[in-house]
Structure formats: structure tokens, C-alpha cells
Amino acid sequence: MSTPMLLGARAILAAGVLACLAGPWLFDANSLTVLTEFFIVVTLALMWNLLAGYADIISVGQQGFVGVGAYAFFGFTALLHMSVWAAVPLAALTTLLIAVPVMAVIFRLRTAYLAVGTWVAADVLMLIAGKLPGFGGGSGTSLPIPVVKQFGARLGDRIDMFYALSLGLALIAFLATWALLRSRIGLGLTAMRDNEEAAGSSGVDLVRTRILCFLWTAPFLGLAGVMTALEKLRVAPTASFNITDWTIDIIFIVVIGGIGSLEGPILGAILFFLLRQWLADFGAWYLILLGVISIGVILFEPKGLWGACRRWGFPDILPAGHAPGPGAPERVAGPDAQEAPAARTVG
Amino acid sequence: MVETILNLIVQGVLIGGLYALFALGLSLSLGVMRFVNIAHGDMIVLFSFVLLSLTGVLGWSPFLVALILLPVAFGLGWLLQRFLLQRTVGKGILPILLVTFGLSIIIQNGLLEAYGPNTRKLSGGAIELAALRLGPIDVGVYPLLVFLLAVALIAGLDAFLYRTAIGARIRAVADDPAAADLIGLTSARIYPVAMGVVGITMLVAASCMSVWTNFDPSIGPSRLLAAFEAVVLGGLGSLWGTLIGGVIIGVAQNFGSQIDASWQILAQHLVFLVALVFRPQGLFARS
Amino acid sequence: MTPLLSVEKLNVFYDAFQAVHDVDLTVGEGEIVSIIGANGAGKSSFLKALVRQAGRVTGSARLDGCDLAALSTREIVAKGIALVPEGRKLFPTLTIFENLRIGQELGRKGDIGFEQVYEWFPVLRERRDSRARELSGGQQQMVALGRALLANPRLLLCDEISLGLAPRVVNELYAIIPQVRERGVAVVVVEQDISRSLAVADRFVCFLEGEVSLSGRPADADRDTIMQHYFGGAH
Ligand SMILES: Nc1ncnc2c1ncn2[C@@H]1O[C@H](COP(=O)(O)OP(=O)(O)O)[C@@H](O)[C@H]1O
Ligand SMILES: [Mg+2]
Numbered sequence: 001m002s003t004p005m006l007l008g009a010r011a012i013l014a015a016g017v018l019a020c021l022a023g024p025w026l027f028d029a030n031s032l033t034v035l036t037e038f039f040i041v042v043t044l045a046l047m048w049n050l051l052a053g054y055a056d057i058i059s060v061g062q063q064g065f066v067g068v069g070a071y072a073f074f075g076f077t078a079l080l081h082m083s084v085w086a087a088v089p090l091a092a093l094t095t096l097l098i099a100v101p102v103m104a105v106i107f108r109l110r111t112a113y114l115a116v117g118t119w120v121a122a123d124v125l126m127l128i129a130g131k132l133p134g135f136g137g138g139s140g141t142s143l144p145i146p147v148v149k150q151f152g153a154r155l156g157d158r159i160d161m162f163y164a165l166s167l168g169l170a171l172i173a174f175l176a177t178w179a180l181l182r183s184r185i186g187l188g189l190t191a192m193r194d195n196e197e198a199a200g201s202s203g204v205d206l207v208r209t210r211i212l213c214f215l216w217t218a219p220f221l222g223l224a225g226v227m228t229a230l231e232k233l234r235v236a237p238t239a240s241f242n243i244t245d246w247t248i249d250i251i252f253i254v255v256i257g258g259i260g261s262l263e264g265p266i267l268g269a270i271l272f273f274l275l276r277q278w279l280a281d282f283g284a285w286y287l288i289l290l291g292v293i294s295i296g297v298i299l300f301e302p303k304g305l306w307g308a309c310r311r312w313g314f315p316d317i318l319p320a321g322h323a324p325g326p327g328a329p330e331r332v333a334g335p336d337a338q339e340a341p342a343a344r345t346v347g
Numbered sequence: 348m349v350e351t352i353l354n355l356i357v358q359g360v361l362i363g364g365l366y367a368l369f370a371l372g373l374s375l376s377l378g379v380m381r382f383v384n385i386a387h388g389d390m391i392v393l394f395s396f397v398l399l400s401l402t403g404v405l406g407w408s409p410f411l412v413a414l415i416l417l418p419v420a421f422g423l424g425w426l427l428q429r430f431l432l433q434r435t436v437g438k439g440i441l442p443i444l445l446v447t448f449g450l451s452i453i454i455q456n457g458l459l460e461a462y463g464p465n466t467r468k469l470s471g472g473a474i475e476l477a478a479l480r481l482g483p484i485d486v487g488v489y490p491l492l493v494f495l496l497a498v499a500l501i502a503g504l505d506a507f508l509y510r511t512a513i514g515a516r517i518r519a520v521a522d523d524p525a526a527a528d529l530i531g532l533t534s535a536r537i538y539p540v541a542m543g544v545v546g547i548t549m550l551v552a553a554s555c556m557s558v559w560t561n562f563d564p565s566i567g568p569s570r571l572l573a574a575f576e577a578v579v580l581g582g583l584g585s586l587w588g589t590l591i592g593g594v595i596i597g598v599a600q601n602f603g604s605q606i607d608a609s610w611q612i613l614a615q616h617l618v619f620l621v622a623l624v625f626r627p628q629g630l631f632a633r634s
Numbered sequence: 635m636t637p638l639l640s641v642e643k644l645n646v647f648y649d650a651f652q653a654v655h656d657v658d659l660t661v662g663e664g665e666i667v668s669i670i671g672a673n674g675a676g677k678s679s680f681l682k683a684l685v686r687q688a689g690r691v692t693g694s695a696r697l698d699g700c701d702l703a704a705l706s707t708r709e710i711v712a713k714g715i716a717l718v719p720e721g722r723k724l725f726p727t728l729t730i731f732e733n734l735r736i737g738q739e740l741g742r743k744g745d746i747g748f749e750q751v752y753e754w755f756p757v758l759r760e761r762r763d764s765r766a767r768e769l770s771g772g773q774q775q776m777v778a779l780g781r782a783l784l785a786n787p788r789l790l791l792c793d794e795i796s797l798g799l800a801p802r803v804v805n806e807l808y809a810i811i812p813q814v815r816e817r818g819v820a821v822v823v824v825e826q827d828i829s830r831s832l833a834v835a836d837r838f839v840c841f842l843e844g845e846v847s848l849s850g851r852p853a854d855a856d857r858d859t860i861m862q863h864y865f866g867g868a869h
Contacts, residue, residue, distance in 0.1 A: 056440075112440045124613065124616045127616070284456035292453060529719045529723055531710065
């Protein structure tokens with residue numbers, strides 16, 4: 001609502017981005033490593049949010065494509081001896097190519113089934129990765145030193161380089177998703193978020209839009225996978241396809257931050273990293289706490305922290321083009337909401 | 348050679364009975380409430396740990412303890428639906444999936460805190476070792492009994508759903524909850540009953556599993572996936588189809604396990620995916 | 635004598651949208667009242683509001699002096715209001731018998747039993763073990779009506795039971811209504827088909843954009859006046 005508030009928020013955002021860009025000159029190696037991880041997580045959260053928040057696809061198998069990216073990168077560099085600079089885009093492409101048949105199979109499942117379908121697919125990809133010759137089997141293997149050295153001869157250089165790459169990935173993922181949401185396709189996606197039936201009846205081709213989104217996320221997830229391989233300097237089925245790190249945490253981040261906005265996933269990721277600094281020692285209790293919080297959020301504030309901000313009159317810092325104003329109607333939740341044709345929703 | 352294959356098939360079929368037990372509750376919640384309970388496997392594991400603790404304290408057979416706990420299992424299912432899941436009804440698939448997802452993480456980590464990561468198994472007594480010689484193959488008495496129990500449970504559920512008045516009400520709500528509400532058949536009162544029945548199937552599955560196989564706090568998801576695949580393979584809304592689905596999963600796993608442990612799961616998933624491509628509605632779908 | 639149903643200043647809201655405005659209506663025991671009105675006039679919302687199944691409802695509705703606001707749908711049905719919903723709303727995979735039995739179980743005790751319903755609609759006896767979705771539209775409507783009647787209502791609410799059916803079938807359905815009334819049951823008939831519902835009614839009310847625009851006895855109202863209040867001033 002209030003312009004000063006919006007300007008203030010945007011100023012903070014701009015300062016944040018600038019500080020990130022100047023990161024290598026501002027932060028020590030330790031912080032840079034944490035931030036590298038942060039950008040990977042932001043990328044993953046943006047992708048999960050695109051699917052859950054706009055395309056109505058709940059993925060519990062996002063880790064599958066992350067792992068594929070990591071393994072593809074390892075294959076192109078360590079096994080085929082390609083330059084890392086060729087291998088990075090090729091890894092993204094490989095992930096996309098693998099996403100196509102995966103999509104073709106699991107999209108035979110609808111809605112709730114699809115969620116478990118993505119999980120099965122990710123499990124299959126992980127098990128196959130453990131069988132590939134040259135990748136170290138079930139226990140995985142390290143990236144060869146010569147491959148790693150291509151990113152910088154000294155450790156400090158490499159830390160800067162990995163930082164820059166993951167920052168670049170997060171920025172591109174963000175800008176590309178923003179552009180997608182502001183495009184004509186995004187109009188349909190936003191309509192789908194606000195009322196799926198309305199989107200369907202107003203001629204948006206739901207299935208094609210869903211497929212597009214699913215495939216859209218694949219190369220970004222693959223690139224995030226490359227970054228995880230670089231961060232850990234190894235690939236392994238359990239680590240590269242880790243459901244906790246690449247999907248479960250991400251779901252918590254997006255749910256708590258706010259599904260269906262661009263700000264939510266970022267807000268959630270910041271919160272997640274802060275919480276983790278304080279609560280990491282509590283181990284399982286930390287995840288239990290996140291589980292409880294996220295159930296509470298779903299029940300009482302379904303649009304998360306950012307949704308709450310919106311209701312308090314906070315404007316979208318990054319309007320995704322077609323977002324409804326705070327006064328826009330939610331879905332009808334009367335006793336017969338299920339039978340009410342969407343057209344009845346006023347608006 | 349033929350004998351080995353026959354043996355693999357028979358043992359696979361029998362373990363399919365266990366998978367069918369995992370899957371029955373999921374089949375019900377999908378068929379009636381139209382949602383996938385992501386915490387389904389974890390709730391079964393939770394029940395297994397409850398049995399572990401109680402048999403430890405009481406020193407009784409796990410089956411006896413399970414029998415006594417049946418009303419508790421019904422009550423837990425009822426409470427879960429009434430006070431948690433019911434709040435998400437009519438709001439699309441996202442909230443219910445995410446709530447059960449959160450529940451799954453809470454149960455897994457709660458069990459991890461309470462019991463640690465070690466694998467456990469319950470003792471079922473002498474029956475575990477008993478075997479019958481059927482022609483060229485040995486069949487364990489316990490697996491056979493579990494399979495028969497699965498068949499009996501399905502027959503019982505079928506009779507409950509198709510022969511009783513409350514069963515007809517559950518099917519009515521499954522058909523059209525809004526229509527039910529309009530004529531005073533309050534869906535919000537029927538769903539918890541259905542979930543209570545799901546709770547009973549979970550407890551039965553938990554007792555059979557905890558004597559048959561090792562379990563630890565982290566195995567819930569793999570049980571969920573197997574159950575899910577059995578349900579989809581069999582076809583939605585068909586309890587007997589779910590049994591066949593479980594059998595197919597069991598046989599596929601058994602053949603895969605001849606290569607190694609990861610092929611066991613891979614074979615299971617691949618059979619599922621192939622079936623999905625050629626028969627997405629399942630083998631015995633009630634359309 | 636208090637009327638069976640008395641409604642005062644009833645409003646129905648769907649979020650911010652108001653579908654029914656300050657409607658007053660009374661229905662006496664054994665009376666047949668017809669509600670007419672264009673599509674979207676709020677007729678269905680009004681009927682559903684009587685059984686607490688329409689958005690947010692304000693105002694008062696009493697059945698035989700008993701305030702319905704405090705009751706759930708289930709209790710209202712048990713007290714004696716049964717709705718034949720728009721679009722029939724059967725349970726498609728249940729058999730005819732099961733559909734009917736659910737109506738009976740939820741309703742009041744009374745003398746309308748399966749035998750009576752089968753007498754009114756003999757085809758339902760023949761097809762009692764078929765699934766509802768296998769029936770023709772007319773037969774489905776008979777099940778819906780039978781389901782409501784088996785609840786032994788004191789007040790029967792019929793929402794567009796003629797919709798999409800052949801005239802012969804509609805005649806068959808409407809032939810039942812006077813017989814139902816003879817048992818002392820009051821009936822509210824909602825139709826868009828004006829002549830059909832005026833023919834059977836003692837009294838009528840016309841809804842226009844959620845408000846009562848005209849009411850009276852069928853004999854006293856001429857067609858032009860009705861049309862005017864049906865479609866609003868423009869016509
Ligand atoms: N569940 C609902 N949510 C929102 N609006 C509704 C709902 N049901 C009906 N309406 C609106 O209320 C108005 C009256 O509808 P309805 O009662 O069905 O009219 P009628 O039965 O006279 O055709 C219409 O404008 C309709 O769009
Ligand atoms: Mg209507």
C-alpha cells in the first residue's frame with residue numbers, strides 16, 4: 001500500500017543483492033561457503049514453489065533432478081574429460097532430456113498421485129545412479145583434482161568461483177522464473193493458482209502449462225545439482241539424491257515463507273538458515289519443529305509469512321505481474337465450495 | 348531352475364500379502380477421502396514401535412497386544428481425521444498433502460529421538476520358524492498366515508463397505524461429499540469413521556510387518572511407496588485389485604533381490620512404471 | 635395457528651456477494667408454494683439456506699416455531715425438512731435401494747415407507763439393485779424424490795425437478811405432489827418453468843435478484859405482471 005514502505009523494502013533488497021555481488025570482497029571464506037549453499041537452496045525453493053504455488057504439482061521427487069545434474073557433471077568431466085565450462089551447460093541439458101521421459105510416465109498420474117509419482121521417479125533415478133559404471137556405485141566417488149582445479153588453482157579462488165556460480169544460478173533462476181510468471185503463460189499460471197477451475201474454463205491449457213513448468217524446473221535443478229557436487233567435491237547416490245536436503249527442507253522453506261509468491265521462498269530460505277544456525281544442535285527436534293510450524297502455517301496462514309505480510313498491507317516487492325491485490329477474493333469456501341462452478345467466484 | 352523360479356514366485360506372492368496389508372488403508376483413504384496420506388508408511392512404523400514398547404513391558408505376544416490395541420488404532424485414525432485432516436477438506440490437494448507430509452517428518456524424527464536409529468524386530472514365537480513342504484518348495488507358515496489374514500481383511504472390509512449401512516454411507520460420501528451434506532449425511536462425520544478403519548488396517552499391517560521384517564524409524568517412506576504402487580497397480584477403488592497389486596510388487600521385488608538389494612527396489616519401481624505406461628487406470632479399476 | 639415454516643428477513647452471503655436479500659415467506663401445513671424466478675435469482679440458495687447448506691445465512695427460519703439457525707443440516711432433516719437438490723445429487727455408485735435407504739435413515743419416523751415409494755414409482759422397485767448412474771434422467775429424479783420422501787418430511791423442498799426431462803416424465807413426477815400434500819406434507823416447488831409450477835401451487839413467490847419481487851395466488855396474477863417481475867423492469 002504505502003509507497004515509502006515499498007521503496008524501503010526495495011532498497012533493502014537492492015542493498016542485499018549488491019552486497020551479494022560484492023561478496024568475495026566483503027565476506028570471509030566461511031561465510032562465502034554458507035552463502036553458496038544458501039543460493040543453491042534459494043534456487044531449489046524457487047523451483048519447488050513454481051510447481052506447487054502455480055502449477056499445482058507437489059513434487060516430492062525434486063532431489064531426482066538435482067542428482068541427475070550432479071552425476072551428469074561428473075560424467076562429462078571426470079569420465080569424458082570435457083572442460084568444466086562445457087560440462088555445466090551439458091549437465092543442465094542432460095537433466096532436461098531425462099525430465100522428458102520422466103514427465104511422460106508420471107504425468108499419467110493426476111494430482112495427489114502425481115506427488116508420490118515424482119517420489120518413485122526420483123527413487124528410480126537414484127538407484128540407477130548407484131548402478132552406473134564409473135560413478136563409484138552405492139558409495140559414490142570424489143571429483144578428480146584436475147577437474148576441481150579448473151575452477152581455480154588455489155582454494156580461495158575456488159571458493160570465490162563457486163560462490164559466483166551459485167549466486168549467478170540463483171539470480172538467473174529468479175529472473176527467468178519472474179519473466180515466466182510475467183509472460184502470457186504466467187497469466188495462466190496465476191489464474192491457476194487463484195482458481196484452477198477458472199483457469200481451465202477460461203481456456204488455459206492446464207496440462208500443457210503444467211508440463212511446461214515441470215520441464216522448466218529441470219535444468220535449474222540440474223544446475224543446482226552441479227553446484228552440490230562442487231560444494232561436496234563428490235557425487236554419491238545418497239548425497240546427490242538426498243531427499244532431506246533437496247526436497248524436504250525446501251518444502252518447509254517454501255511453505256513457511258509463503259507458497260505462490262516470489263518473495264516467499266527467499267524469505268523462507270533466509271529464515272531457514274537463521275534457524276539452522278541456532279537450532280542445528282537439536283538434530284531431529286529441529287525437523288520436528290519445522291514439521292509442526294509448517295502444519296500450523298498450512299492450517300492457519302496458508303500463504304505463509306509472505307501471505308501474512310500481504311494481509312497486513314505489505315505490497316509485493318516483486319510483483320509477478322498478475323498477482324491479485326490484497327482485497328482480491330480467495331476461493332469460495334462455503335459448504336458447497338466443491339460444486340460451485342468457478343465462474344461464480346466474484347472478481 | 349524351474350524350482351527356483353517357482354520358489355521365487357511363491358515367496359513373492361506371500362510377501363505380496365504383507366504389501367497388500369500396507370496398501371489397504373491407503374486404498375481406503377484414496378478411495379473415500381481422495382487424498383494420499385504421505386505419512387501412511389510412517390504411521391505403520393509408529394504402530395510397530397508402539398507394539399515394540401508394549402510387548403517389551405508386558406511380555407506378551409505382539410499379536411495379542413495388537414488385538415487389544417485395535418480400538419485405540421481406530422480412535423487414533425478418527426482423531427487424526429476429525430481434528431487435523433478435516434480442516435483441509437475442500438481446499439484442494441495442496442494443504443492435505445503438505446499436512447500429511449509434515450506429519451510424516453514429525454513421526455520419523457520423533458521415533459528417531461525416542462528409539463534411536465537402530466533396526467528392530469519383534470519375535471512372533473515358534474510360528475516364525477514353522478514351514479510346510481508343498482511339493483518341491485518350502486512355504487513358511489507365518490507368511491502363509493499373513494497372506495490369509497490379508498485375504499480375510501479384504502473380505503471383511505468388502506463386506507463392511509458393501510453390506511452394512513455405515514459402509515453404504517461411507518461410499519455415498521466417497522461418491523459425492525457435497526451431495527451427502529445437502530441431504531444431511533454430514534461428510535465431516537463420515538470421514539473420521541473411514542480414517543478410523545484405516546487406522547485398524549495400519550495396526551494390522553504393523554503387527555505383521557514387525558514380526559516379519561526389520562524396521563527402523565526411517566523406513567516409512569519406502570512402505571508408503573510400495574503401498575502406493577500396489578494401490579495404483581491394482582486400480583483405484585478395488586480392494587481385491589490392491590491385493591493383486593501387492594502380489595505383483597512382491598514377486599517383482601523377489602526377482603530383483605536375486606541380483607542385489609537395490610535391484611529389489613528398482614524392479615519393484617520399474618514394474619510399477621511399466622504398468623503405469625500401459626494401463627494407467629490400474630488392472631482392476633472400478634470405473 | 636402458527637404456520638409450519640416461517641422465514642423472516644433471510645439473507646444468504648457467499649463471501650462478500652449477497653445472493654438472497656431479506657426474504658420473508660410462510661408455508662402452512664399441507665400447502666404447496668411455488669418459487670419462480672430467472673436463473674441466478676437465488677432460488678436454490680434460498681432452499682439450501684433452509685437446511686443450512688448455503689454460504690453464510692442470517693435472519694430467522696422456524697419450523698413449527700423451532701428456530702432452525704441453531705440446528706445442523708442433519709438435525710433439520712431429522713426435524714422434517716427434506717431437500718430434493720438441484721441436479722438430483724444421487725450417489726452414482728450406490729444402488730437405488732441404498733440411495734433410498736440413506737434418505738430413510740436420516741429422516742423422521744413416519745408412514746411413508748419403501749412400499750409407498752415403490753407404489754408411486756414402480757420402476758424403482760424393478761431397478762432397486764441397479765446403480766444410480768445406470769438410470770435414465772427421469773428415473774434418477776424419481777430416486778431423488780423418493781429419497782426425500784422416505785425421510786418423511788413435514789416440508790418437502792423440490793429444486794427444479796423437471797430440469798432436462800421429457801414432458802411425459804415431468805407429468806409423472808408432478809402427479810405425486812398432490813398425493814404428498816394429502817398426507818399433510820407442505821411442499822415448496824422451485825421451477826423456472828412458470829406454467830408447470832403455477833398449475834400445482836396454492837401460492838407463488840417470484841424471486842428477482844435475490845429479493846421477492848411478487849407474490850400471490852396463481853389465479854390472481856396475470857402473465858404480463860409475472861413476466862415483469864420475473865425478468866425485472868426492462869421487460
Ligand atoms: N457456492 C456459491 N458461491 C458463490 N456464489 C454462489 C454460490 N452458489 C450460488 N452463487 C451465486 O448466487 C446467486 C444465486 O444462485 P442460485 O441460488 O443458484 O440461483 P437460482 O437457483 O435462482 O438459479 C448466483 O449469482 C450465483 O452465482
Ligand atoms: Mg437453482
